[in-house]
Amino acid sequence: MSPMFYLYLSAVLFTLGAVGVLLRRNAIVVFMCIELMLNAANLALVTFSRINGNLDGQIIAFFVMVVAAAEVVVGLAVIVAVFRTRRSASVDDVNLLKY
């Protein structure tokens, strides 16, 4: 099977994630969409690693995973802090700062 299919799949996943970030209203779901984008990038990295015939891409994917894990720690802390204050995780409700 041509590795190109995996690239197409990763592009679709990345786009789905980006659309999700822009359209979804729950901060947790937005955050999951961002993780989807990162994982789409991982898929692309691993596929390119196979196409290029070197291991760099696979190593980079590990780096991305570690960073994504750190991002979850920070992100959930921030989102939970807001949720506890407002009893809502909707990004439409965080609207005090504007213009």
Add this chain to the structure above:
Amino acid sequence: MRLLAAFHAAANPNAIPAPHIEYRAILPMLIVFGVACVGVLVEAFVPRVHRAVTQTVLALAGLVAALVAVVANTGLPRRLVVQSAVAADGPTLFIQGTILALSIGALLLIADRSIGADSDFVAQAADLPGTEQERASVRAGLRQTEVFPLAMFAVAGMMLFPAANDLVLAFVALEVLSLPLYLLAGMARRRRLLSQEAAVKYFLLGAFSSAFFVYGLALVYGYAKSVEYGDIATSLTSSDRGDSLVIVGLALIGISLLFKLSGVPFHWWTPDVYQGAPTPITAFMAAGTKVAAFGALLRVFFVAFGGLAWDWRPVVWGVAIATMVVGAILGVTQTDVKRLLAYSSIAHAGFILTAFAATTRASESSVLFYLVAYGFMNIGAFAIVMLVRDADGEANHLSRWVGLGRRSPLMAGIFALFLLAMAGLPPTSGLWAKVAVFQAAYQGGAGPLVIVGVLASAVTAYYYLRIIVLMFSQEPAVEGPTVVMPGALSAAAIALGVAVTIVLGVVPQTVLDLADKAVPFLR
């Protein structure tokens, strides 16, 4: 040790050779990372009463030591170190020195507890705003001293970001600098809802933009078979892959970088986060992040993707014009001083982008000079914003600033000096910074950008001068805010800002020469 390594190599011919690391060259970053890690341990082992002092001394000592290490490293040859992952060249040292000096200023603001009732930071971030629990924490005199290690991690990330010579390291540095800032943005003591909202917005948009960076990285890796800047530059002429891979990849990476330096149209987070974050953090973020992001932008675009300059230059033109215009025009309508400074920072990003668009050697050095000038005037301006207070904390609404010059001529005068610098008027550093970038842009063939830049400067000058008029020409309101006298630490930060702004305004040549000697980026 060497014997042991030789034994291992003999026993196992497939052993991975240990990487060669030039510790001296990366010493400044190691110091700051080390101090950040020690700061975490201090949180765990030092009794609560001593923590704030210990952390302040530790962080300041670390920054000063790192600055000394940067200065000591200026004599070293320019080269790629750590398996060519880090570039130890002139711009790296110049930018790292700038970031460290700015961080010292910002750290003085973070550490100062004499302004207001206590510090600008929340007593305990986990307490719900407005609850008895929160009041109890405040009464107990608690203080979230984790702020210091977080800030140090951010500083280390800022130092690594422009020094990184491959995209993976740049990505890791980007996250190391961003993640602590997301948390710090949410830790204001007063107006905690705004602060938490700023943190959420900053985090979601920042994570969104770093996802773009990773995908761009993946595409560039697919094109160049490597993520090292030198290899990418070589592959631009030799790769057998389609150009669309690298162009889309570069666009995605560019989006992420423009987000960090708040270039239009990726600037929407800036005013919200600047307003909501605790003011010392806003000062730190506005100065440090911008310096680091511009350093990385220059290195990525000039070193790795210089061969594509024909493709990206028109886009940079568009972004520069949009950034200057939006920063200038939306700034006029602002009524909150922190938001106004946020739009001013957007406009400044636009001015710097004009020189960047010229893609010459002069544009590199003029950007470096601008970053120094801009960083210090920002630290100083936000430091003064911290001082104007009423019962609820900072009085950020501009209507509250009416007549402040009559009430406290010294502080208002210093603020006016920073505003003049931002407007680019003599006798300040801002004038020479603007002259340098516009000259570089003009000589590099970006004449139209200079015209837009001058017009946008005129508009921004209007809103800076309006504040000066507001402060000095009218009588203060009866119930107006007071200007508290700064403690020793923030007074030092303000003095640092004033000194740099005036010295660079009167004798800019030394630093101009220094910036000129620092460039070009190691290719």
